[in-house]
Amino acid sequence: MRKPRARRWGRGAAGAVAAALSIGVVAGAPAFAAGSEGIAAGLHAAPRAGGGFLADEWPATAGTTVKSVRSIVKADSGSAASLTGQGVGIALIDTGISPVTGLPAGQVVNGPDLSFESQSGQLRYLDTFGHGTHMAGIMVGNDTAGGTVGLAPKAKVTSVKVGTATGAVDVSQMIAAIDWVVANRNYDPSNPIRVLNLSYGTAGMSGQNVDPLMYAVEQAWQAGIVVVIAAGNDGTSTTALTNPAMDPFVVAVGASTTNQTVSTADDDLATFTNGSTASRKVDILAPGMSIVSLRDVGSYIDQTYPSARVGDTGFKGSGTSQAAAVVSSAAALLLQQRPGLTADQVKTLLVNGGTTLTTGVAGSSKMKELNVAASAALGTPSTTQAFAKGVGTGSIETARGGNHLVADNVSLTGENTPFGPFNNAAWASLAAQKTSWNGGVWMGYRMAGDTWTGAGGDGGTGQVSGLAGKCVDVMNRLNNNGTPIQLYDCNNTPAQYWQLQSDGTVRALGKCMDVTSAGNTNGTKIQLFDCNGTPAQQWKVTSLRQLINVGSGRCLDVTGWNSTNGTQLQLWDCLDQDNQRWVPPYTSRTWSAATWQGKPWTGIGTWADPQWSENYWTGHYWSGHYWSGHYWSADGWSTAGWY
Structure with missing residues (x-):
């Protein structure tokens, strides 16, 4: 491994990584402050001031399976039992999704990767942290070995990656991701995006009527998308939900305990869930304690919390993130049952159908836990929420809540995105018109490619398996021209993540599957080579x-x-024989990538870093346990933590 260069991407003076999909970051708190030991002992981190992914603790305690969650929320009862989410799209703005065992390729779509890792072909779209994959497993998993079957197994999940392996993401990237979902919600007429899951929150809010992050989720809501947001994991002693869960229109989700039973009689409010005020309370609770979903082998949490593993394919996580994924799945089930429901009507059904808890804090507060069967049995309400709508012209600096990205010791602050200035009023106007995106350009900044690659059904990204259940693999994970393409045990590494492009090319590690010397005789070997558009690289x-x-x-x-x-x-x-039969990744489309132009907010250097090609996440390990050249958070992780 090369020695890390001086350039570092990290936390600001306040010791905070940028607010990321419910990633909680706070000065002075230990990494993953509650951790597995804290959960096991029934202890939780002190309330945190930072924002971030409302992601989770990874406990060593006994887990609650998704099958048990299905029974707890009554998704296996009454008319709900026959619902699968078929025909409903769920957008998951998170840390990406890795093509792990137990995630059916046909249920996952790669939207644009808007994270800093998008500039590495070996990290793009992949979940290097492990959170997004855990969420997707709760929604659409189908792991026959481990038993994880999602609550809405036939829904289509569109992954929009914004968080890196450390969770680093700026609030402006989150806003851009929400805008993209709104603009592209009908890209697949058979599975229109009707649900948006955000396991993310910040402590900052520039006034409920002007806050830009709240305005972004309101635009999604008004476009007919049910926005489900984790309430936050700062503890019940806090007095406010995180932003944007504070927005009155959305579905704010808290976590309930299960005590490893399927009865709701002993369920209570999880003590890590954010407290609330009379003006804005949690809308609904759902199981969020030690939920067993899919394991992302080699991800940060997989390496850091081995005690949270369940068998070879399962992993336990606790938080309002998991609870939000459960409610997002329930919303998809109701929309399958009644496609004409508005977002307001879905929220009303979810809340009115909930089971009123009788134990502990939840009982004294008369809080409700999700009950899908009861919601599905209710008549269609005529509800229209009459809250005052925001205008979105507030400060993104205030919305950051004190969390800042840092590059070369320079913080990203003020009314700026990572790419340049942010015109609040201009953005609010374009967001209302659903035109802040033009292809892969958001507010004038190139963030992604302009179109989809891989038509649904015959293209996608993932492993190509064949004889003896083994996979098409790039030898030794090298991307040099001439590297042999071989058969090898399937191992979920980037050397086996093939992209079937619409131009007929099959790509991995940034290069193409190629016929050596463009030969056409029996026995000609297959290699990796620079993509050149010739028939020798079209399949x-x-x-x-x-x-x-x-x-x-x-x-x-x-x-x-x-x-x-x-x-x-x-x-x-x-x-027509078995040594020529292959199972390609029949994944619905992948949104194309782009090279970011210009310089980072420091004014020096470029977004590209050749060290990425030397030290990439492989699915099994990280070279040296950190990125050589890029530090998206401080080396010791001493102040970074997922909620």
Whole structure:
């Protein structure tokens, strides 16, 4: 590993990483302050002043399976039992989703990666932290080995990655992500985005009627999207929900305890859930304590909290994040049942159908826990929320709540995005018109590509498996021209994350699957090479699950039927046999990426860093446990923590 260079991306003087998808950050708090030990002992971190991903503790205590959660919230009872979320899209703005075992590729879409990691082809779209994958498992998981089956298993999840492995993200990136979801909510007419899950919050608010983050979620709500937001994990002694859960229109979700039973009689308010005031309370509770969802092998939380692992594919997490994922799934079920419901009507059904708890703080406060069967049995309400709408012209600096990104010891502050100035009034006007995005350009700043790659059904991103259940793999994870393409045990590394592009190319590690010397004879070897648009790099998938090279008309073939690890793949006449059958990632579309232009807010350097190619997250480890050249938070993690 190379020695880290002097350039560092970290926390500001206040010791805070940028507010990220419910990532809680506060000066002086230990990393993941409550941690597995804290949860096990029934203790929780002191209320935190920072904002961030309302992500979670990763406990060593006994877990509650998603199957048990389904019973607790009565999603397996009455008419709810037949609902799957079919035809409903859920947008998940989070830390990305990794193609792990138990996540059906056909239920996941990669929207744009707006995170700082988007500038690395080896990190783009992938969940290097582990939070987004955990959320997706609660929603649409289908892990036959571990038993995790999502609450809305036929919903379509569109992942919009904003958080890095440390959770670093600026509030302006969050606003851009919400705007993108609104602008692209109908990209798939069969699965329009009707639900938006935000496990994110900040402690800052520039006035409820002017706050830009609240204004962004209100635009989604008014566009017909049910916005479900984690209330925050700062503890019940606090007196306010986080921003944007404070917005009166949205569904603010708190976490309930389950005590490892499926009865709601012993359920109570989880002590880490934010407290509230008479003017804005949590709308609904849902199970959020030690929920077993999918494990993201090699991610930060997977390495840091091995005691939270459950078998080979499961992982336990606690927080209002998990509770929000449960409620987002429930909203998808109701929208499948009654597609014509408005966002206001869905919120009313969720709240009115809830089971009033009788134990502890929840009982004394008459709080309700999600009951999908009861909600599904209610008549369609005529509710229209009459709250005053915001105008969105407030300060994003105030919305940051004191959390700042830092690069080269320079904080991102004021009315600025990572790319340049932010015109509050101009943005509010464009957001209202749903036009803040133009292709992959947001407010004049290039943040992503302009279109989708990989048509649904015959393109996507993920592993390509074949003979003996093994995968198409780039030898030794090298991206040098001429690196052999081989057969190898499936291991969820970037060397096996293939993108089936709309131009017919099959890409990994930023390069293309290529026929050596553009050959067309039997036995020609397959390699990795710079993408050049030639027929030697164009492939098509047939109904027989063959991958046919366009230039030669021959098939991708396992040489000599040899399933030994390291067997280099070749071209051969298409013979309709098992050593030529492949299961490509039938993932719905992936939004294209782009190279960010200009300089970071420091005014020096570029967004690109060649060290990324030397030290990337592989699915199993991190080189040196930090990014060489890039530090999105301080080295010791001493002040960073997910809620």
